[in-house]
Amino acid sequence: MIHNNKQTFTAEIKQFLSSVKEKKCCKKASDYAGTFLQEDIVLDRALFKCAECRNAFLRGVFIRCASVNAPDKSNHLEFKLPNEPDADELVVLLKECGFEAKVSKRRNTYIVYFKDGETIFQLLSVLGAQKYAFDFLNTIIEKQIRNDVNRVQNCELANMQKTASASRHVMDAIKMLEKDGELENLQEKLLYTALLRRDNPDLSLTQLAQIHEPAITKSCVNHRLEKIVKIAFGE
Ligand SMILES: [Zn+2]
Structure with missing residues (x-):
């Protein structure tokens, strides 16, 4: 189910x-929620007879004065109260249910x-809107997964870019030595690796190590390439 609109999402839950x-x-x-919101009265807890009465009252308050952002938007659920005492009473009641609300004043409302x-997921559950609560939770999880995937992809991309740039640097070094006629002056092993690299620019370090005869380790290839760069650029 897609709720792309705050009004629609809120209206559906209220309905x-x-x-x-x-x-x-x-x-x-x-x-009683209606009376409570219309008049500046102290919350009459005597009306809460059974274990579910309190949630029913909250349900009534929600239907009359709450709104909640659609799950794919930023997380926000609010009750709009006409006066400060009502807001304070609601905060206390919500706290009794395990919810720590914040209060702010907006023009003449609280x-x-x-x-x-x-918390919004849990509150919607307590209100009895499980279906919408789970829509909400699913979106939170999807968002989380998307963020994790993006983070991994960014990290992999950064590594690939780093590898590509290092490998370009090595090729530049080999080409420069070749141009200056310095390649032949390299130590035999370094020359051998340099020529293999020059002729196989697309191989990974592991693959490059394997085509050496006899094969050498990846770290040995890396070491040799670093030496070549150092000779070429004096780094
Ligand atoms: Zn009851």
């Missing part, structure tokens, strides 16, 4: 939550919000 069949006590708690993806 789903509105259709949840509540027990009588929970229905009362959920409806925003109780979350920016952490995993």
Whole structure:
């Protein structure tokens, strides 16, 4: 399922939550959310009769004043409260459920919000919107995987570029020695490796090591090439 829009995503969740069949006590708690948000009153916990009443109340609050970014956008879920006491009460209630919310003032309203993806996933679950919570979690995981893949690819690319640039440097050295007539003056082993490299520019160091007769190790090839570069460029 693709939710590319905050309004659509929020509206879908609200519609789903509105259709949840509540027990009588929970229905009362959920409806009470409307009163709570309209009037500057102290949260009446006596209305929470059963274990699910509190979540039903939160569900009611969410339906009336919350919005949540679509999962593929930046993580953000907020409740928009009309006054500070309501915001404070909601923060306390959320804390009782294990959620640490932040509060900020926006014009005349108080925003109780979350920016952490995993918390938003858990909160949507508690609200009873599991389906949307899992959509959310999936996107978080996909994003994470994409980031990891990009990081690995960037790292591999950097290594390849490093190898390519080192190998160009070696070829430049060999060509320069050849041009200056210095190649023949190289020590026999170095000359042998230099000529093999010159004639097989696309081989990896391992492959280059293998075509030596007798074959030598990769680190030995590397060592010889470094020496050639040093002789050519005095590095
Ligand atoms: Zn109940």
